[in-house]
Amino acid sequence: MTGSYSLLVADLVGVAVFAASGAGAAVAKRLDVFGVAFVGFVAALGGGILRDLxxxxxxxxxxxxxxYAVTAVAASLAVFRFHPQLNRLRRGVLLLDAAGLGLFTVTGTVKALHAGVPPVGACLVGMLTGIGGGVARDLLTAExxxxLQRDIYAVVALGGAVAVTVLSWLGVADPVTLVAAAAGMTAVRLLALYRRWSAPLAVP
Known part of the structure; x- marks a missing residue:
């Protein structure tokens, strides 16, 4: 499996995961089928559009x-169709969101590096790719x-982007290590939710 093909597969998996996350949030808000597909589409592709621009x-x-568009819409419609069979929808949304965060941060960082973006800029692009779809989803569903909340979210994406950049600098950014980086980000995000880790807040 070539590196470009692996990156495409990871990107499409990230699209499907974030689309399912967005669609799940839309279903929970009682949106119609078009609303579910639209929120899923924006959640899945918003970060990637920002990255490419x-x-x-x-x-x-x-x-x-x-x-990309077909994957996003298909995943969204699948969630709309089968949501009665999905148990604990909110927990599923959080799990999918964490997985999408990891996958999109990895692919965003790698694509930025391949485009010749310097390491610091590539880390920022990777972070924005990871969080962009989730921000769009939350805004569309009035969350x-x-x-912007206490949960560690952007910090996980930025840390993962730095890890991917370091792996690339060391010359070991192969599909296995990149998948491991995405899985690590997903695990840290879920652990942060479970343990209620948060960034410091301003003291009133």
Whole structure:
């Protein structure tokens, strides 16, 4: 499996995961089928569109490669159709969101590095790719974005982007280590939710 093919697969898996996350949040808000598909689409592709615009990849893959849009809509409609069978929908949304955060941060960072973005900039692009879809989903469903709340969210994405950049610098950023990095981010995000870790708040 080539590196470019592995990156495409990881990107599409991230799209499906974030689409399911967005669709699950939309279902919980009692939106209709179009609303569910739209929120899933934006949640899945918002971060990638931002990434492509930043690195100068025009038009963004969300519009130039039909597989991205089809994957996002298909995953959203699947959640809409089978949501009665999904137990504890909110927990499922959190799990999918954590997985999407890890996958998109990895692919965003790698694509930025391949586009020639310097390491610090690539870390920022990776973080924005990871959190962009979740922010859009929360805004569309009238929730305060998780990145602005006490939960550790953007910090996980930034840390993961730094890890991917270091792996690339060391020359060991192969599919196995990148998957491990995404899994590590997912685990840290879920652990932060479970242990209620948070960044410091301003003292009134």
């Amino acid at each position: 930043v690195i100068g990849a025009a038009p963004p893959l969300a519009f130039s490669d039909w597989r 305060i974005p998780a990145v």
